Amino acid sequence: MDTLSRFDLINLVFTIVTGCCGVYLLLPHSHGRAKPILAHRIGYVFSSLSLISLFLFCRTTNVEFVTKAFFYIFAVASVACAILTITSRDPIHSALWFAAVVLATSGLFLLSGAQFLAAGTVIVYAGAIIVTFLFVIMLAQKEGRAIYDRMARAPFLATLASFLLLFGLLLALLGMRGQPVMGSGESKNITYPHRVVSAAERLRTRNQLSSKQILVLTRSLPASSELPESRLQNPDAAPLASGNHVASLGWTLYTEHLVTIELAGALLFAALIGALAIATPRAPVRPTMGIVVNAQPAEAKVS
Amino acid sequence: MPNDFSFEMLTNYLLVGATLMALGMLGFLSRRNLIVMFLSAEMMLQGVALTLVGFGRYHGNWTGQVFTIVILTVAACEASIALALILILFNRRSSLDVSLWQEIREPGQPAIVEPESQAEPELAVAGPESYPHLLTAGIEPPHPTGAWSNRRD
Numbered sequence: 001m002d003t004l005s006r007f008d009l010i011n012l013v014f015t016i017v018t019g020c021c022g023v024y025l026l027l028p029h030s031h032g033r034a035k036p037i038l039a040h041r042i043g044y045v046f047s048s049l050s051l052i053s054l055f056l057f058c059r060t061t062n063v064e065f066v067t068k069a070f071f072y073i074f075a076v077a078s079v080a081c082a083i084l085t086i087t088s089r090d091p092i093h094s095a096l097w098f099a100a101v102v103l104a105t106s107g108l109f110l111l112s113g114a115q116f117l118a119a120g121t122v123i124v125y126a127g128a129i130i131v132t133f134l135f136v137i138m139l140a141q142k143e144g145r146a147i148y149d150r151m152a153r154a155p156f157l158a159t160l161a162s163f164l165l166l167f168g169l170l171l172a173l174l175g176m177r178g179q180p181v182m183g184s185g186e187s188k189n190i191t192y193p194h195r196v197v198s199a200a201e202r203l204r205t206r207n208q209l210s211s212k213q214i215l216v217l218t219r220s221l222p223a224s225s226e227l228p229e230s231r232l233q234n235p236d237a238a239p240l241a242s243g244n245h246v247a248s249l250g251w252t253l254y255t256e257h258l259v260t261i262e263l264a265g266a267l268l269f270a271a272l273i274g275a276l277a278i279a280t281p282r283a284p285v286r287p288t289m290g291i292v293v294n295a296q297p298a299e300a301k302v303s
Numbered sequence: 304m305p306n307d308f309s310f311e312m313l314t315n316y317l318l319v320g321a322t323l324m325a326l327g328m329l330g331f332l333s334r335r336n337l338i339v340m341f342l343s344a345e346m347m348l349q350g351v352a353l354t355l356v357g358f359g360r361y362h363g364n365w366t367g368q369v370f371t372i373v374i375l376t377v378a379a380c381e382a383s384i385a386l387a388l389i390l391i392l393f394n395r396r397s398s399l400d401v402s403l404w405q406e407i408r409e410p411g412q413p414a415i416v417e418p419e420s421q422a423e424p425e426l427a428v429a430g431p432e433s434y435p436h437l438l439t440a441g442i443e444p445p446h447p448t449g450a451w452s453n454r455r456d
Contacts, residue, residue: 023326027333028423036423054322058315062307071312075319082323082346086330090425091338091399098342105349108316112308112360114368121352124375129345129382135329136386137338140393148335148400154335162329173314208316208327219371251367253372260369264376271380279387 004175008057012170015053020163022046027152027159028086047083051076057174070111078104089149091141095133102126115245308360316357321351337389337399341382348378 004012010255025031025043060068081100088094102125110118152158253261323346330343352371359367389399396403405414 028375030421030423036426054318057318057391059311060315061311062309063312071315075315078319079322079326082326085346086326086334086343088339091336091342094339094342098346101346101349105323105353107357108319108353109371112316112356114356114360114371117356117368117371120372120375124379125345129379132382132386133338133342135389140338140390140399142398145425146336146399147419147422148398148402149339150425151335151417151419152333153402153417155334158329158333161332161342162325165328166322169325170318173317173321177314177451249365249368253369256365257369260373264373267380268376271383275387275420278384279390294378 004171004177006182008174008177011053011056011132012174013165015050015057015170016163016167018046018053019050019166020159022048023087023163024155024159026083026157028087028089028150029152029155043087047080051079054079057170067111070107073110074104074107078108089145091149092134092136095130095137097125099130102130116249167261310361313357313361317354320350320352320354320357323347323353335401337392337401340401341385341389345378345382348374 022043022045026041026047031039055072058072058075060071063071078101081097081104085094085101086096088097102121106118106121106126109115109121305452325351327343327345327347330346331340334340334343352374355367355371355374359365359371393399402415402417406447408414
């Protein structure tokens with residue numbers, strides 16, 4: 001928070017206030033005697049202003065143009081489609097806008113080098129989960145537009161609460177800007193992991209400790225080989241930037257995160273059984289059903 | 304693939320993730336349709352996934368992506384069970400409104416009743432009277448005189 005410049009603070013307050021007004025106007029509730037179309041248009045204007053000022057916070061200095069362009073396209077698309085998801089009157093429109101959010105997010109995954117995850121997100125989320133949503137909307141819809149789709153619950157309080165949360169998150173994230181940067185996992189040949197080195201740097205600059213005191217402090221920490229930094233110390237681990245992405249991801253999944261895989265599989269299994277048991281609520285057939293006491297002979301019925 | 308995922312780029316990813324999370328929370332709190340509430344919850348999960356992938360890429364390990372795969376799995380399971388439950392609830396009351404299920408609230412609390420005047424007025428959709436009126440074109444075909452069942456061929 002000490003490194004938040006004045007421009008950042010003003011921009012942040014502007015983003016939150018315009019976003020709050022815009023989304024409040026776009027949420028479905030009555031606007032008194034004003035026409036809803038006018039309220040929607042003003043809401044769209046405010047939301048766009050808020051989006052633009054939110055993306056003024058994003059700094060892309062040492063990035064090539066193509067990456068920058070695609071980052072902005074995907075990020076703006078995801079936030080804009082998110083606003084449209086939560087403010088659509090028709091749940092089918094909400095589901096389709098959410099599909100757009102998922103596509104934009106998977107584009108962002110692709111930009112950060114998670115190729116398998118990008119494809120997997122599109123296939124599982126946009127392909128399976130949203131299609132399931134659409135089927136359920138088909139099976140569970142009323143005739144025409146329902147009144148509960150046009151009525152948001154406590155729109156002012158909900159918008160206030162969510163944008164307060166966003167304010168806190170953005171304040172925390174923007175306050176981290178001026179800190180000495182911990183290195184990414186690119187460098188090799190280090191004796192201490194990066195977080196120890198940078199923590200020592202910060203100690204030195206903030207508390208003006210001498211280098212001898214730093215040495216004493218860092219010696220008391222566990223040796224680098226005992227710290228759980230898998231990538232920086234372990235030369236056998238598959239590097240993140242290797243040629244074969246899926247093979248490396250698979251290697252990591254099945255060696256370091258095997259228990260995670262097994263737990264996820266068990267969860268899927270349990271969910272499968274649970275969904276089948278819940279969604280087919282037929283009365284169970286008891287063994288005594290069908291046996292009638294003091295009945296007429298059933299031969300006439302059988303023939 | 305660029306190898307330089309700087310701290311600024313990580314901050315950008317975290318900003319977008321935080322925004323998706325807050326917007327998802329807004330949709331969950333304010334909408335009454337069960338399906339849209341659940342979609343907003345899924346959007347919160349997307350925000351978290353974006354944050355995880357950013358951190359994983361920044362620190363150069365696979366943990367972010369592995370846990371995002373777990374999130375994907377959990378979201379799929381959650382979607383299947385939640386949609387099954389939503390179907391059951393719809394079958395009971397023939398409505399997807401969440402405020403119909405208020406008897407599970409705390410004993411001392413009054414039920415939240417929202418007057419219908421708070422609903423947005425529906426926009427009138429133009430009906431068949433607004434369709435364009437087309438003039439007849441071409442030669443009028445011969446109209447059959449009898450019923451179709453006693454054709455003369």
